[in-house]
Structure formats: C-alpha cells, structure tokens
Amino acid sequence: MKKLTTLAAAALMLGTSSLAYAETKIGILMDITGPIANFIPPLQNAANLAVKHVNDQGGLLGGEVVAVYGDTTGTAQGAVDAAQKLVNIENVPIVMGSLMSGTTIAAAEAAIIPAGVAQISPTATSPAMTDLQDDGLVFRIVPSDNYQGEILAKMVLDEGLNKVAVTYVNNDYGVGIGQTFMEAYKAAGGEIVAENKHEEKKDSYRSELASLAKGDADALVVIAYAGDSGGKIVRQSIEGGLFDKFVGTDGLRDELLIQNVGADALKTSFFSSPTSPAENPAQKTLHDAFNAEYGEGADKAFVDQTYDATFLALLAVEKAGSTDRAKMADALREVAMAPGEKVGPGEWAKAVALIKEGKDIDYDGASGSAEFDENGDVGGFIGKFVVDGDGYKQIAIVE
Template sequence: MMKKTTYALALAALLASSAASLAEDTKIGVLMDITGPIASFIPPLQNAANLAVKHVNDNGGLLDGKAVAVYGDTTGSSQGAVDAAGKLINVENVPIIMGALMSGTTIAAAEAAAIPAGVVQISPTATSPAMTDIDDNDLLYRIVPSDNFQGKVLADMVLEEGINKVAVTYVNNDYGVGIGGTFVEAFKAAGGEVVAEVKHEEKKNSYRSELATLSKAGGDALVVIAYAGDSGSKIVKQSIEGGLFTKFIGTDGLRDEALIADIGAEALATSFFSAPTSPDDNPNQAMLHEAYTAEYSEPADKPFVDQTYDATFMTLLAVEAAGSADRAKMAESLRAIASAPGEKVGPGEWAKAKALLAEGKDIDYDGAGGSYDFDEAGDVAGAIGKFVVDGDVYKQIKIYQ
C-alpha cells in the first residue's frame, strides 16, 4: 500500500510539474496566407516569424517561459481567414495575432473574429485604405503605409519615367480596388492620362477580353495591380503573347519572384514595381539581414521579410510589456513598445528589452522596416521603394518617404 501511495504521489507531482511547465509557455497567433494566391511569398516570411520567436526564446524567453507561435492558414480566402482566426482565438486562446498578410484576409479575420473577441491583430503587409476606417475598438494595426500613400508614390514613379498615358487593370478585391483607385486619382491629378481602366476578377484562366479593351485604348504601359500568383502573372503573360503590351508597372503584389520565373527577366527589363520598404541606411535592417542569413543561409531581401519579423517581435514585446497574456492589455502595450518615449531596442535585442521592462522602464522598438509610431487608426507612415528586375531577383533603385 505504501509503495502504491508513494508511486501515486510521485506521479501526481510529475503531472503537476508537467502542467506547470506547459502553463509557462505563452502562445501567440501567426495568421498567414500560406496557401492561395501569395503562397510563393510565404516561406521566407515564415522564416522571419520563426526567427523572431527564436530570438525571444534564446534570450530569456517570454514572461516566465517560452514563446510558442501557433500558425493559422487563411488559404488566401475571406472564409478561410475567419475560420483560421477563430481557431487561434477560441481553441488556441492566443492573446494577440500577427497577420494576416493580404488585405482581404486581414479585414475578414478582424471583422468576423478578432474584433468581436477583443483580440489585437497586427498585419505586416495589409495595405488597403479600407482598414483605416474600420470600427475596431483599437484592435487592428498594421506596420506598412496605406495604399493611399503607395498609390500616390506610384503615380510619381510613372510620371518620372516620362510615361504620361497608361492603361490600368486592378483586381476586384480590397487590395486592388484600394490602390487602383488611389493611383488613378493621383495620376490624373498630376497631369497623367488613364486611357482605359478595367477592374478584373480573380481566378480566371483568360484575361484576353479585358486586355483587348485595354490595348485598343492605347497607352504607353500597362499598370497591373494584382497578385502574381493569381491574375497578375496571367495578365502579363497573355499581354506579351498577344503583342498587346511590353512595359508593365506593378505594386507589391506583382513584385514576386514567381513572376520573373514565369515571364523571364528579359521580358520584364523595362518594367518597374513599387513596394513598402525600409528607410535608407537603416542599421536595424542590416542587423536583421545578418541574423537571417546566418540562420537560414539565404538572403533576407525578399518582400516583407523585414515587416514580418518586426510585427512578430512586436507582438512578443507587447505580451512581455503587459506582464501577462491578458487580451485586454495588448493594445495599450503594443502602442507603448512601438512609440517614444523609451529606450531604443532593435531586432534581436530581446534580452535588453526584457531587462528594461523588468526595471519598469519604457522601450521604443525600431525595426528592420523602420520606426512604427501608430496613429489613432493604428496606421503608420513609411517608405515605398522602386524596384526593377535584376536577373532572377528584384533590385531596389529608389526610396520614397
């Protein structure tokens, strides 16, 4: 009987110890469009998010234990985003979510899942102007500038190239309509002429009808605002095959190495693209890129690697600064770690941040993508880069701030 009692007590102690150990780990949600139209973007972004978690766990951990990133796949669709976000919130019980990436999936997840549950969501890549006006109870954030800015910058880029007449096609979703409308308005206001404007649908096999309309109207170039993994690459390829356009202008959705692989660098030699970027000569970008290359033996100059790392690191800083995984504290905490006043911390400097917070001091995170001072709507200012095709990759040739 004594042996049985001793064994039972030992087993209970072991189970209690295991439960306590598990309880020390803190989950954060990572909502990504792993499958769907931007699947080709995802592997380096997963690496970036995982590197942020590794930097935390290798340098003191989160709260009293480790950080655990729990992934949800939106499948690149609104319903998929709602389902994945709902699982992170209701099953995994995460206090904060990094993501999603596409504007449409970010908005769907926020409106149907995160906002009703009181969960903060911070996107590293969603650019739709519609996000600014969502009634979100201070729960929805992003760390890239709105397309209200990128659309105007793109108009400047086009005119600087001496291109005064363009045809425009943009995908019929939150991303395409947002930046497409801003670009058209800004281009016309600056004296440019939009000879034709066509809104197109996703997931079609042929865009030859739309291209015939655009080509017939003339224009010195075709502005394509879409994801390369869906309609964007098809439109460019069918334009070239039909001899309709030879110069293409795109935004971040088209700045995808899958486009180069599909079309070929030579056919894109006169094209250029806009995308959110880091400010010029940002030492924190160099810091992250060195760490990323050392960890993964590949370059970090891929679209949105900087912002994905930063957004993930910021969610972890928000939890640490709050002192718990209390959802109600996340918004205030996120704003606090991202804004002055406070001692500067950068990518990878988790031990420094954790020590400062433990001492009751304020911190101000400046990331690989720049500084992130949120306005009332959870938006930030930022920088837009101009990119051209250089071999099998994109090369940045100018920055607009």
C-alpha cells in the same frame, strides 16, 4: 474511430501541457489552407523565427513563448471560428494576423475586438481597416492600399508618363491599389486611356492586352502578382510587342519576373513597393538569420512583415509585463513608436534589458519603422525600384 482520435488528441494535449510551465501563448492567425496556401510556409517560418529568437534569448516574461496557430481556411467563417478559439480557448493576450484583408476584418469584428484583444496584421491592406470601430485594438504594419495607390500616381507622373493603361487583378489587393491609383492619377492631370480588371489564374491575357493597347499609352501599369497574372501579362505584352514600359507594385517586384522575361526587357520599367527609410540594415540582418535557419526563402513576399508583426506582438507582451489584455494596445504603441532606444530584428535580449531598466524602446523592423497613426495604420515609405542584374535596386524613396 472518432473515440480513438479524440483519445489520441486528448493524450497529446495532456502530454504537452504537463511539460509546459510558465509558458506564454501568443496567437497567430494565418490563411494556412485555402486560396493563398502557397504563400504561407515561408511566413510560418518567419513567425516561428521570431518566436525562436525570443526563446533563445531568455524567453518571454521569464518563460517559454509558444505560438498557437489558427487556420482561417481563407474564409470568413473559418477566420471567426479560429479567432474565437485563440482568444477564448487558448486565451492569448495578442493576435498576430491574419494575412488576407477579408479574413482579418471578419476575425477582428466578430471575435478579437469584442474580446478586447489587440491584433496586428502584417499584410492586410484593405482601406476598410482604417475606419474599423476597434477601440484602438487593431494595428497593421503595411500601408493601406489608398496610400500606395496615391504615391504610385505621383511616381508615374513624376516620371513624365501622362497617358497610361491600367490593369489590376480582381482581388482586394488589386482593386484597392488600382482604384486609388486611378483616382489620384486623374485628379493630378494624368490620362487613363484604358483600364481593365482581370481574373487570376488564366493562361492567356492576350485579349485583355489587345484592348489595353488600343489607346496608345506611354506605359502599362500592372497591379498583380508576378507568380500569377502579373508575370503573364508582362510576358505576353512583350511577346506581342504591345507595351515595352511597365509600372508595377510590390506584387510584381519579384525575382521571378526577371527570370521569366529577362532583365533587358524590363530596362525602362519601374516598381513601387513599401520599403524602409534609406539604408536599412535590419532587412539584411533578418534575411541572413532567416536563411541561416531555413536555408532559403527570406526574399519571399511578406516574410519581413510577418516577422516584424510577430516580434512586435512579443515585445508588447514583454513591455506590458503580464498577459493583461487591457495593456496590450498601449504597450504595442510604446515599443513600436519613436522616441526610444532603437531595437532591430533578433535583438530580443537587448530589448528586454532596456525594458527592465525602464527605458522606452522603438522597434525598427525589416519592413519599416512601424510608426502607427491614431487608426493603427502606418504611413511608411514607398520605394521606387528598377531592375539591376538579377535583382532590384531602390533608386528613390517617396514619403
């Protein structure tokens, strides 16, 4: 049995590698199995779409590009093991991923940084990413939780809410934003009348809500996902008449929430979410391309970021002109940051032409403009969203 599997697999390996000449590999690390498995299929589509755009428009370095996936299994052990395979066996020059902060940092620290490979994460928001000793190799295109927490505090105070109750989900996302929010909010003169850290995947949050409602707060700040605890908390507080005004983050800003509780109940609520400056045609371009290819799913969480990170990784390889690992981090900064001729999602042929002419390019993606600071972080823009019909409308941008 074992022999048979090995043989079959070896045959497959030979079969594909003989077809592929002048192909370039890029590594894609995702938490495919494990706790966030249900987020992944649209994100794999997003990464594949970026690869397809490149291959349809002339390819990378004059040949095919192949995305090699590594599955972290959502654990540190799996992340390190998968990353070691990407950098050592597949010999990729750059890695896109992974998604959870815990797997991203473990893979970076134990495998990717030591091998001198650049890494760009679409969604890892942990503040610990900022001060990694990474020789400038690790990037991300979402703002750190610290950043969103601070902006959210400012937004809530500007709204005239001086007394709030806070509940956040007990994972790196919720704790990261929740704690910085509370610190910044208190420092700026706000009062937190009740706070609560809750676990995911429960059916009822009524007891948590009962204690949160005691302090007579102006609003409830919910830092959780709409598909899980966040949606239930909002619904159960409306049912119980405990809160009628909610402040949410990007995890809660999901059409699912409107479907669950109705737009009327959310009239006075608002949401913060990383966004792009003012009118961003790039997002629409990407969503149209995505839905044309896969039918649906462009509005799913982190699709924009995953596409952008993959596309940026591919641009960096093209810019470097070879798969030389040492050049990747600098090339990534050059293609992502101003100044330069603007390039958007799907505009691979244009980007390649500009690079060939020796011109500097600046990729502005669907998720933002990806201007890195010295730590490989992005500041980015946080938008304020309110419910508008079945969707959300951006009413202000805070930088």
